[in-house]
Amino acid sequence: MPLIGHAVPLVRDRLAFLQDLRRHGPIVRFSVGPKTVTAINSPDLLQEMLTTKSRHFSKGLLFEKLKLFGNDALPVAEGSRHLTRRRLLQPAFHHQQIDHYIRTMYTTVDPMIAAWRSTGPLDLKTEMQLMTQNVVMAALFSTTPDRETGHAILKSVDTLFAAALRRALLPLPLLERLPTPGNRRARRAGRVMRAAVGQIIADHLAHPDAHDDIVSLLLSARDQDGTPLADEDILSEVTGLLAAGSETTAVTLTWLFHELGRNPDLERRLHDEVDAVLTDEPLTTQSLTRLTFTRRLVNESLRMYSPAWLVTRQATEPVRLADVDLRVGEDIVWSPYTLHRDPALYPDPLRFDPDRWLPERPQPPKGAFLPFGAGKRQCMGNEFALAEATLITALIASRWRLRPVPGPAVRPIGAITLHPSALHMTAQARTPGRRHEEAA
Numbered sequence: 001m002p003l004i005g006h007a008v009p010l011v012r013d014r015l016a017f018l019q020d021l022r023r024h025g026p027i028v029r030f031s032v033g034p035k036t037v038t039a040i041n042s043p044d045l046l047q048e049m050l051t052t053k054s055r056h057f058s059k060g061l062l063f064e065k066l067k068l069f070g071n072d073a074l075p076v077a078e079g080s081r082h083l084t085r086r087r088l089l090q091p092a093f094h095h096q097q098i099d100h101y102i103r104t105m106y107t108t109v110d111p112m113i114a115a116w117r118s119t120g121p122l123d124l125k126t127e128m129q130l131m132t133q134n135v136v137m138a139a140l141f142s143t144t145p146d147r148e149t150g151h152a153i154l155k156s157v158d159t160l161f162a163a164a165l166r167r168a169l170l171p172l173p174l175l176e177r178l179p180t181p182g183n184r185r186a187r188r189a190g191r192v193m194r195a196a197v198g199q200i201i202a203d204h205l206a207h208p209d210a211h212d213d214i215v216s217l218l219l220s221a222r223d224q225d226g227t228p229l230a231d232e233d234i235l236s237e238v239t240g241l242l243a244a245g246s247e248t249t250a251v252t253l254t255w256l257f258h259e260l261g262r263n264p265d266l267e268r269r270l271h272d273e274v275d276a277v278l279t280d281e282p283l284t285t286q287s288l289t290r291l292t293f294t295r296r297l298v299n300e301s302l303r304m305y306s307p308a309w310l311v312t313r314q315a316t317e318p319v320r321l322a323d324v325d326l327r328v329g330e331d332i333v334w335s336p337y338t339l340h341r342d343p344a345l346y347p348d349p350l351r352f353d354p355d356r357w358l359p360e361r362p363q364p365p366k367g368a369f370l371p372f373g374a375g376k377r378q379c380m381g382n383e384f385a386l387a388e389a390t391l392i393t394a395l396i397a398s399r400w401r402l403r404p405v406p407g408p409a410v411r412p413i414g415a416i417t418l419h420p421s422a423l424h425m426t427a428q429a430r431t432p433g434r435r436h437e438e439a440a
């Protein structure tokens, strides 16, 4: 439409709009108000943009607005700053470190899961968010907040995420500075985050030898000339990790249990697997590798309900993708959600089928499964998240059967992450020895 372009369908149903673009080909231009945006829909072009030609692109509009969380933390930093920070933090995510985190993940979430009661419905997304937030905090910052502090941090992250998305979809810098209720809420949330993260850093400074974690790594880092990181930078990195690492895994788990709630056969197979594997406590790295069906459930949830459903880039130099010349400053979007539901890449894409990941089945083409992105900006917490989601799924399934509470149909909402409109489930206790009858 003149002046507003495709803004109406985009605002009305973002997920449907992006999916519809796929019909128009691998690279499609659309307009939002005065802006022209280019959507990339093919695995080949995505590989090109995210890997071989990545130096021609910055992270783009959405990530620019996510700077609300503080200075240029790793997920939003650019150029040499990004490279230095990534090199600094990478050791905390090495494969061997994940083994070490599994023990902490277990001791953090097992008591939380054991404390559930059968009495009332659980707000599943909130429960999962509290769990994954505690995991990131315990494993990476050696701290576990009480439930009240946990809730306050969650609320602040949600508020900042909502403000960032609003600003990305309607980029009016003047509006961002006005004292509107939304802007005031975002400022308040920023203060709560700073206070919570500031406390973690203060604890580390007070007991410098007590921790061996990512906060200590940041505190002891030195530039080439021996200068330590500025306090503000440390605060931003810790806040950035908390924001990047909690909600994404939480919504993956929420969707997974939503699908199990309506697929009793899959639920029974999960129960069989965890009953056979989780015979020894605590859960170890070795037991995780034997949870192959659980892992396929995680993969399938990441495919159908990719948490990072919308990713942006911006061309920083003239660059050609397919037969399209992108100008400097041109905005680009791509959607793992759209890619993963493409019938040309996945047979029967709207069916939740964990067995499509069986090694003997034909696998999707290279670059067709990108829940964690690709290339130099690929998610740094991917192994951490996969281990965590598998572990939490198995621990919940070993104790509880989650049943959906009747109510309105659950719809996907494309906010910063892709979350369910609402999901309340009741927890039915599973007792050893009677597990199969309970699942029947």
Ligand code: HEM
Pocket (backbone or CB within 6 Å): 059, 074, 075, 076, 086, 136, 241, 244, 245, 246, 248, 249, 252, 306, 307, 308, 311, 312, 371, 372, 373, 374, 376, 377, 378, 379, 380, 381, 382, 384, 385
């Ligand atoms: C299921 C869970 C997760 C999903 C789906 C996910 C997805 C993503 C995606 C798609 C990106 C790249 C965005 C882009 O290309 O612009 C990203 C970046 C990042 N993620 Fe994750 N993530 C998850 C969990 C985590 C966890 C648990 C952590 C850390 C504890 C984490 C830390 C990061 C960081 C630091 C970056 C920025 C990397 C860089 O720019 O160099 N993520 N994530």
